[in-house]
Amino acid sequence: MAPAPTSESRRAALVRRALEEHESGLVGYARSLLGDLDLAQDVVQDTFLRLYEQEEGKVDESLKAWLFTVCRNRCLDFLRRRRRTVDFNEELLLQACSPGPDPSEAMERQEAGSEVMRVLERLPENQREVIRLKFQADLSYKEIAAVTGLSVSNVGFLIHTGLKRLRSLLAHRRTALQ
């Protein structure tokens, strides 16, 4: 008879599952908040490490919302800290190291996709965030409300307003390009 899984192995399994299912969504979300892939990766790593500290069963049911909530809070902590201390040298170093996106990466971005993404950047930050959580991370209104601290109806209103604005910006852009 196989030995019962230990608490440690259960936690490890939970983290592995979380990593497999939500790594990409979390890094993309953190990146959209922080505007920097490296920082986003650090925050997401910390989020997953925090998951080890949770008691199994407590976060299992709402794993996705828990991960995005912790990730969001860590991002906001970072942004608050950064507002206080801007390390100019580090910024410059990053700029100096970055040659810009390479063609092979950009090639993966389809034309239509990049158009929508560009227009998305023109929405207000709160609308952009809930739309990313909905479409990129596939969270429900309820989960988005849990992550952002907004009411469910507020989330619905923000998403609706954002979609309408996107529709109008896309139509305007396409008309202009014709």
Place this chain on the structure above:
Amino acid sequence: MNPDPMDVRLTSHALGELSPEEARLLERQLREDPAARERVEETRALSEMLIFGFACEEAELTPERRRQVLDRRGSMLCHPAREARLSALVLGELRPVQAAAIRARLSTDAPSRQLAEELQEVAQELRAAFATQPADRLTSSQRFRILNAAAAVPPPRPRPSRSRQSPPGRPVWPQRMRLTLSAAAVLLTGAFFAGSQWGGPARQQRAETPPAAPGNTPAGDRQSEFARLLLEETSRRWAFPSLPLALVEAEEPAAAALEAPEAPAQLLPPSARPSVSLESLQLQEPLPMALQIEASTRPASGAGRYSLTWGTQGPAAAAGLPWPHLTGEYFFPAARMPQAWMPSGLGQDSFSLARRCVRDYATVPPPELVRAEEFVNHFDYPAPVPQPGHTLSLEVDGAPCPWAPQRALVRVTVSAPPPPRTQPLRLTLVVPLVNTWESERAQFLLRQGLQSLLPSLREEDSLAILVTGLAEGVVLEPTSPRDASSITRAVEQWHQGGRRAAAEAPEAARALMRSHWEEGALNRLVVVSDGTSAPDGFSWPGEAGIERCLLHLAATAAPSFPGPVWQADSTAEAARVFREKVSRPEQVVADRCEVRVRFNSQQVQSWRPVGFDSQPATRQAPSPQRWLGGDQTTVLYEIVPAAPSQPSGAWLAVTAEYESPDGRLQRLTDEWSGPTASLRESSASCRLAAAAASFALVLRESPDSVPLRLAQIQSILPESPVDQHGLDEEFRWLLETTASARRGRR
């Protein structure tokens, strides 16, 4: 002040707002008070005038808008909260009963139905857009750390409710791990030979089951898990030759594509089955790791051996540049990958570093320092005048490829011509001399740059120079360029006298700047650094109207500064900076710019950008680019032509989309229909770019560079100068000197 209650009553009465009883009582009073009666009449007259005035205003809706309002009577669109349910409906957020009710309502509510359909389309576009975005992931080392942290993170302890979480424990990491991953070789080779087993289901299984490891020991688990993560990471970060093909294909369901008949021979001969091995791997604390990957194809393929160095070791690390080094050959098939996105704002450090190696140390630069794309962009190519209404220009030309004449080399250059300066220039140069300025070269470059600036100054401009530190203070009071002799004398003759401390430089510079400051002029204070220290004290808060810039001479890495930073490490670069930067305003001429190159698979079998094979660890998402006047970016694409039986149309089309300063969307397009018969027949700019790329490949020891000799590269260069500042002449000198250094090394 409170209004008189009687006044209020009179106004109310005039406007008919009193009750009948109150009105009767007031009327009785008014009979005895003619003045009050008159005030009531005045108020009534004013009221009638207002009513008439408002009636005359054009406050009606247009017929179209009236129709829309009437159409929406009873529609869900009349109520914001109800309208928001339409999005909830298309996103599947409503309970079935609610959804059914709204759907029933939509059958009679045409405006809402139309909005719901449009929202559905936007939602689909968003889903598709996010689905085509490359997935952001953690680095392999981060994933490894997370997955192996179970033992290191203490188990959760019961906490009193509402207490704050304690910070997570950091995993214990060995001080130094040195792993030889023969396991990785087994894993990879086995995986590759499994062929189509690397499909979707197999991948799913892999995700849940750690790959088998030799000995099934914890250490083995760790090694194989690390190998898997490492391979995922490398395949994600770099697209590269036989090694990456094996890795990339292992990640994709279409594993058989390598051996498919349509796979271009240049990618890999069908007989070639790469056996990939990680020959050495070093993992160090602290992260990031340093690693070396050696990969080789089977001898039957005739292909070479490739290596990738990434991390903090090797010559690149010695130079303080953690750039990865990759050699090899890779192409993108145009049929599957027809589009490239062109970056902007490429750096020039690589050329400067290479020049410094050759010029100052008489040595050939290490390959890790060489970036072909930066070599190409070191030069300014003459740009065509933008089309009417445009602020950018686009130029596409090409020729046979110097290192592979059966292929073509295409140059795409996007330029933003500098806007003319309309305001006078008030320029103050501050030269805080410190000990390192004893190096004559920085001073020489400064003097050369100033000499090249003088002819471009106008009569209404003025120039002042302050030298502090080891020298004598103000050496040139604000002076008009008409007095060229004074300027030249000051530039040529300042000397070290030690009368003013360097710490006083900021305040002295500020005072000098203000002595010839003029409203509406380009009031610019340029701090000249010798490249060894960052000048302090120039961040004056609240100082309006003075633009502060940093000019970094005789250096290749600029320190931080709260304003534009330029650098120059050669005479030609100094001339360029002084002519192009010092005397011109920085002005955005194009915003949200995106340049795409689309290859026609009828004409182009496969393609690749020249360079871009050294990517740092930081990857930023493509963001809309902003172009300043004077910016220019050139990218070379190497093209393998399609079989001659199928030619049709242009080889490639380039599209640039941007917003001009007045907010209009602009689109520029150009096509390219094939190379000239020989390189010598191509444009001078194309030849210069091709020579720069060839030189980079030679220095980089790329397998492509085998047929190239430095003397051949010299012959590629056009006879007459292309770069207006003389950078191509300097390049010619660099080629000759490098050839000497190579001979010396042998």
